[in-house]
Amino acid sequence: DTGVSQNPRHKITKRGQNVTFRCDPISEHNRLYWYRQTLGQGPEFLTYFQNEAQLEKSRLLSDRFSAERPKGSFSTLEIQRTEQGDSAMYLCASSFSYGYTFGSGTRLTVV
């Protein structure tokens, strides 16, 4: 068990391009969360999976954002037509019950 793994660690993209991030949770954890964090702020909830089912999505998650967790294992977060306001750290966390284990995050810079 190597914890929660996120790839890539950093991504620089041009405005309008699509990006995809991957999260590999701890294998026995059935819940997976995506958060977004901007500088000087706490994490903002984006979406949540229990096994392969996406149970909740934040209003922050516009239709340009989509997340999947096929087979209840790894998850991907895709942002289409990126905008400069999407620049942030994207954090993934997993849990079995209460309390999360976070990955190191993917820092997205949209130029």
Add this chain to the structure above:
Amino acid sequence: AQSVTQPDIHITVSEGASLELRCNYSYGATPYLFWYVQSPGQGLQLLLKYFSGDTLVQGIKGFEAEFKRSQSSFNLRKPSVHWSDAAEYFCAVHRDSNYQLIWGAGTKLIIKP
């Protein structure tokens, strides 16, 4: 609705001095409370958690926190800080309806040599 308040945006402490970071929560039932630490450019690491039982909980890196129901507080303490403790600290509480965390805005800890 549940909420978490961390009243101090920044705290500056001399190396070797004691530390207390404040956290107040609003929650109807017995809360599940957490403190996380985040170093620059890194993810969040769990320091400690309170679910029930002894109101003084011990965590990693020499941190402890005390749950005080009467004050709706869960303050984080360390008797003697080290330069490596410089980071941002987040307090969080679990929501009722699912396993989501509600986060405070964070307190940035600055260590003076």
